[in-house]
Amino acid sequence: MKTLVTSILSFAFAAGLGSAVLAQEATPTNGAAPAHHAEGETPHYPLKHPKEEEWSFAGPFGHYDKGQLQRGLKVYTEVCAACHSMKLVPFRTLDELGYSEAQVKAFAANYEVQDGPDASGEMFTRKAVPSDYFPSPFPNAEAAAASNNGAAPPDFSLIAKARSIERGFPQFVFDIFTQYQEGGPDYIHALLTGYEEPPAGFHVPQGGHYNPYFNAAAVLAMPKPLSDGQVTYDDGAPATVDQYSRDVSAFLMWAAEPHLEERKRTGFMVMIFLAIFTVLIYLTKRSIYANKEH
Numbered sequence: 001m002k003t004l005v006t007s008i009l010s011f012a013f014a015a016g017l018g019s020a021v022l023a024q025e026a027t028p029t030n031g032a033a034p035a036h037h038a039e040g041e042t043p044h045y046p047l048k049h050p051k052e053e054e055w056s057f058a059g060p061f062g063h064y065d066k067g068q069l070q071r072g073l074k075v076y077t078e079v080c081a082a083c084h085s086m087k088l089v090p091f092r093t094l095d096e097l098g099y100s101e102a103q104v105k106a107f108a109a110n111y112e113v114q115d116g117p118d119a120s121g122e123m124f125t126r127k128a129v130p131s132d133y134f135p136s137p138f139p140n141a142e143a144a145a146a147s148n149n150g151a152a153p154p155d156f157s158l159i160a161k162a163r164s165i166e167r168g169f170p171q172f173v174f175d176i177f178t179q180y181q182e183g184g185p186d187y188i189h190a191l192l193t194g195y196e197e198p199p200a201g202f203h204v205p206q207g208g209h210y211n212p213y214f215n216a217a218a219v220l221a222m223p224k225p226l227s228d229g230q231v232t233y234d235d236g237a238p239a240t241v242d243q244y245s246r247d248v249s250a251f252l253m254w255a256a257e258p259h260l261e262e263r264k265r266t267g268f269m270v271m272i273f274l275a276i277f278t279v280l281i282y283l284t285k286r287s288i289y290a291n292k293e294h
Contacts, residue, residue, distance in 0.1 A: 045214065045215055045218070046212060048194070048213050049167075050165055050186040050191075052180070055182050055185060055250065055253075056068070057250070057253065058180075058182050059179060060179055060268065061268075062260070062261075063264075064250070064260070064261060065250065066097055066098040067098075068251075069247075069250060069251050070097055070098065070099075071233055071237055072248045072249070073094070074231060074233070074234075075226075075231050075244050075248040076248055076251060079230065079231065080156065081134070081137060083144075083148065083222075084137075084153045084154065084156045085134060085136035085155045085156065086134035086255060087134065087135070087136060087155055088133065088157035088158065089133060090134075091128060091129070091131070091133070091134070092104060092131055094107060097254075101130075105129070108127075108129055108132060109127045109128065109129075111127070111134070111135055112126065112127060112128065113127075113128045113135050138152075148221065153222075156255065157255060157256065158256045159252055160185055160252040160253040160256040162184070162256075163184050163188065164187055165186075167180075182253070184249075184253060184256070185250060185252070185253045187215065188248070189249045192244070192245035194211050194214075195211050196211070196212070197210065205219060208220065208221060209223050227241060228240050231244060
């Protein structure tokens, strides 16, 4: 039996090593299609895998950096909100970012939302209040698609949880122990900073933009959304594409999982309780069976 288990573990290790080598060969440095694919065969996307970045909210004791979240909100409102909605995020939750009630009201008042019908049965627009949700920049999905070359921009409410890249074996095994859950922010950051010139011989269709980090193809319709100096931060943080992408990725993670800190605190307390409970059960068992013949 011991020999059988050893053989299985050895085989699993060899398979994992082989997978890692194949993955390395499949992703050339120039971002072109993987070399082992035959001509006309669809390559595996993304061509380049996102790097594992450092986030304040990573790990069992992670927490959100409110300063970073405020900067991310600024990037979203000044850049991303022109195309992407966040229809599941109410304005009132912005108080969790460190804003006062008056600041949240003032922020919501910058938007207009449709309401009604009124007494005459007509719909009308009004200034948003904290109980309203971030509105869409388009009246409907058809209008959004028509304004973006036939592809409606995705809603950003849950994008940080919905977008991630499978890390494969054996990496996903290690993720169980490290509690890696930042695949979405890693992917968003890589995508926003990953625009580059296509390799020689690679044809980019009209209206397309080459990005080897895109998880569905090598080309996407969205042009590079960020550039250095595009957004001015109030706290003096660097006005660079890398900083913008980090901040908006963290903000979108908060939008997708606003109760992350509470969840981690609860999980930690549960683990402490289970540890104490296990010790008490063991001591109780020892006490009950101490004078029993075995």
